[in-house]
Amino acid sequence: MRRLTLEQAEQLAQAILRRHGFSEAYVRAIGATVLAGERDGCASHGLWRLLGIIKTLKAGKVEPCAEPQVIDQAPGLVRVEAHGGFSQLAFAAGLPLLAAKARANGIAALAINRCVHFSALWVELEALTELGLVALACNPTQAYVAPAGGSRPLFGTNPIAFGWPRVDQPPFIFDFATSAIARGDIELHRRSGQALPTGWGLDRHGQPCSDAAEVLDHGAMLTFGGHKGSALAAMVELIAGPLIGDLTSAESLAFDEGRQGLPYHGELLIALDPQRFLGEQATQHLARAEALFAAIQGQGARLPAQRRYAARARSLEQGVEIPQALYDELRALLD
Amino acid sequence: MRRLTLEQAEQLAQAILRRHGFSEAYVRAIGATVLAGERDGCASHGLWRLLGIIKTLKAGKVEPCAEPQVIDQAPGLVRVEAHGGFSQLAFAAGLPLLAAKARANGIAALAINRCVHFSALWVELEALTELGLVALACNPTQAYVAPAGGSRPLFGTNPIAFGWPRVDQPPFIFDFATSAIARGDIELHRRSGQALPTGWGLDRHGQPCSDAAEVLDHGAMLTFGGHKGSALAAMVELIAGPLIGDLTSAESLAFDEGRQGLPYHGELLIALDPQRFLGEQATQHLARAEALFAAIQGQGARLPAQRRYAARARSLEQGVEIPQALYDELRALLD
Numbered sequence: 111m112r113r114l115t116l117e118q119a120e121q122l123a124q125a126i127l128r129r130h131g132f133s134e135a136y137v138r139a140i141g142a143t144v145l146a147g148e149r150d151g152c153a154s155h156g157l158w159r160l161l162g163i164i165k166t167l168k169a170g171k172v173e174p175c176a177e178p179q180v181i182d183q184a185p186g187l188v189r190v191e192a193h194g195g196f197s198q199l200a201f202a203a204g205l206p207l208l209a210a211k212a213r214a215n216g217i218a219a220l221a222i223n224r225c226v227h228f229s230a231l232w233v234e235l236e237a238l239t240e241l242g243l244v245a246l247a248c249n250p251t252q253a254y255v256a257p258a259g260g261s262r263p264l265f266g267t268n269p270i271a272f273g274w275p276r277v278d279q280p281p282f283i284f285d286f287a288t289s290a291i292a293r294g295d296i297e298l299h300r301r302s303g304q305a306l307p308t309g310w311g312l313d314r315h316g317q318p319c320s321d322a323a324e325v326l327d328h329g330a331m332l333t334f335g336g337h338k339g340s341a342l343a344a345m346v347e348l349i350a351g352p353l354i355g356d357l358t359s360a361e362s363l364a365f366d367e368g369r370q371g372l373p374y375h376g377e378l379l380i381a382l383d384p385q386r387f388l389g390e391q392a393t394q395h396l397a398r399a400e401a402l403f404a405a406i407q408g409q410g411a412r413l414p415a416q417r418r419y420a421a422r423a424r425s426l427e428q429g430v431e432i433p434q435a436l437y438d439e440l441r442a443l444l445d
Numbered sequence: 446m447r448r449l450t451l452e453q454a455e456q457l458a459q460a461i462l463r464r465h466g467f468s469e470a471y472v473r474a475i476g477a478t479v480l481a482g483e484r485d486g487c488a489s490h491g492l493w494r495l496l497g498i499i500k501t502l503k504a505g506k507v508e509p510c511a512e513p514q515v516i517d518q519a520p521g522l523v524r525v526e527a528h529g530g531f532s533q534l535a536f537a538a539g540l541p542l543l544a545a546k547a548r549a550n551g552i553a554a555l556a557i558n559r560c561v562h563f564s565a566l567w568v569e570l571e572a573l574t575e576l577g578l579v580a581l582a583c584n585p586t587q588a589y590v591a592p593a594g595g596s597r598p599l600f601g602t603n604p605i606a607f608g609w610p611r612v613d614q615p616p617f618i619f620d621f622a623t624s625a626i627a628r629g630d631i632e633l634h635r636r637s638g639q640a641l642p643t644g645w646g647l648d649r650h651g652q653p654c655s656d657a658a659e660v661l662d663h664g665a666m667l668t669f670g671g672h673k674g675s676a677l678a679a680m681v682e683l684i685a686g687p688l689i690g691d692l693t694s695a696e697s698l699a700f701d702e703g704r705q706g707l708p709y710h711g712e713l714l715i716a717l718d719p720q721r722f723l724g725e726q727a728t729q730h731l732a733r734a735e736a737l738f739a740a741i742q743g744q745g746a747r748l749p750a751q752r753r754y755a756a757r758a759r760s761l762e763q764g765v766e767i768p769q770a771l772y773d774e775l776r777a778l779l780d
Contacts, residue, residue: 186550335670
């Protein structure tokens with residue numbers, strides 16, 4: 111393992127992005143995102159992502175200097191045209207107008223169009239909860255997941271995330287794939303030759319399958335929670351696809367043309383302002399939310415992001431550790 | 446079994462409600478809701494619900510003549526004070542302003558406060574999709590469900606529903622509890638003495654339990670999909686509870702004071718207008734949603750409400766059938 115301070119980790123990320131021709135705005139925005147993932151113990155959204163980012167760039171599937179364009183679509187709607195750039199800059203560009211609209215109207219939505227996407231949604235939700243807003247976000251990915259009762263890939267792993275601001279506490283945030291498990295976890299089973307647990311995947315004939323390679327190469331992943339998870343995955347396809355004039359996961363996979371690049375699609379965020387909902391009673395009612403959190407933790411259950419916040423606290427003190435092989439691969443990207 | 450035409454079923458429902466002193470507006474609104482449930486083959490939301498409605502009324506836990514009050518809370522927010530009446534009238538009162546705001550702004554929310562609730566959410570979502578709007582709805586219920594990793598009831602069965610309008614087709618709608626199973630299904634297992642499947646409930650010590658009576662009387666139900674379903678249940682508590690200044694499921698259960706009446710709480714609906722999101726391109730992109738539905742059905746999977754629509758088609762031709770014992774109980778409510 112190789113230990114890095116957070117500053118070293120960010121500098122490494124920025125140097126790689128700069129070396130490959132990303133504009134300074136992307137260098138900072140993407141660098142901050144992969145650093146946040148690494149810092150919070152989400153290795154799959156950490157420095158490792160730089161490999162996929164550069165691969166996607168080399169495949170000509172992302173614009174390294176695209177300037178996002180903010181469109182004031184309607185009193186409650188912001189649209190950002192990412193013009194094929196990574197989502198981070200598009201989100202940052204749209205955030206101020208989204209927040210202003212949410213504060214003015216009580217609820218507002220931000221649609222990001224034609225972005226390349228690799229980020230966990232919680233990074234964006236933290237930006238919204240820091241502004242005191244409640245937020246929902248989702249996006250399609252690429253078609254790897256079969257609908258419940260089906261047999262072939264159609265949905266993406268379609269994450270849904272939710273954030274709730276807390277006073278003097280990190281926000282209540284969850285962010286999960288609507289697939290039973292992340293694709294990366296099935297990859298790990300392939301590499302180690304382990305059998306998949308029931309409920310993760312189907313073979314090429316649409317039958318339950320414990321062989322990771324078969325599921326990944328010829329079969330389909332499954333949604334979490336059976337038909338309920340499948341319904342949620344379909345909702346994500348609809349509201350972060352056709353509703354915002356952007357690709358479904360099947361269309362996104364087709365756009366990739368087999369290059370295994372990062373997905374290209376849209377994203378929908380909804381922001382709600384508790385102050386507008388509650389007025390003078392906001393403090394009183396937000397305290398009742400705190401009572402709910404206390405009741406969850408009081409019976410030994412965890413809040414969704416608790417493990418991530420613990421990792422963050424550790425990383426802020428001790429820095430992060432990444433495998434030496436990954437460190438070498440990343441250094442090689444600087445040549 | 447007793448066969449009734451839809452007209453007879455509605456007249457029976459209305460007569461019972463009228464006999465017990467509901468105002469004519471509630472007689473019609475509640476009558477239409479239980480008829481819709483019965484017609485669509487959802488017996489648990491059909492005529493059977495009248496027993497609980499009258500029980501709740503007799504316990505003094507619902508106002509039979511409350512006049513809902515519509516409040517224009519913010520440019521994107523409607524609030525309806527139900528004043529302790531059933532939710533149907535509050536929803537109907539708020540719907541026109543919600544739709545107008547969604548059309549003007551692209552997105553809007555309706556918060557219903559202090560209503561008594563028994564309806565499936567799809568009934569309301571159909572009213573929104575008929576107006577061409579995409580919609581989300583959720584509400585807490587009463588604390589019967591333990592958070593993932595916990596041991597005691599805290600969350601309600603907290604349904605989440607979503608609707609998407611379709612041209613010349615019934616809407617794409619799902620509406621499911623975030624509990625692993627409906628409380629009524631566990632009741633049925635108690636009556637028949639059947640063991641519960643794994644994943645439905647916990648005993649008084651927070652351990653997995655297959656004894657329906659123990660789960661219902663001393664233990665807790667479980668969420669669907671493990672920690673993901675639990676996160677969604679918490680979200681519903683927050684956005685349809687404190688965010689709208691209304692009760693959580695634990696507070697709603699406390700309000701009931703052990704009378705086993707229908708839950709008293711709030712409800713949150715969010716409406717999005719595809720025309721505002723997409724402008725002139727709406728037709729083109731909504732056609733892409735149809736391609737998604739065709740791909741789901743093309744691999745043998747069902748759309749969420751398909752079974753319900755099939756039951757509706759049958760009922761419109763043949764009427765409905767209810768158990769003779771239920772019919773007798775309902776008739777007795779007319780005395």
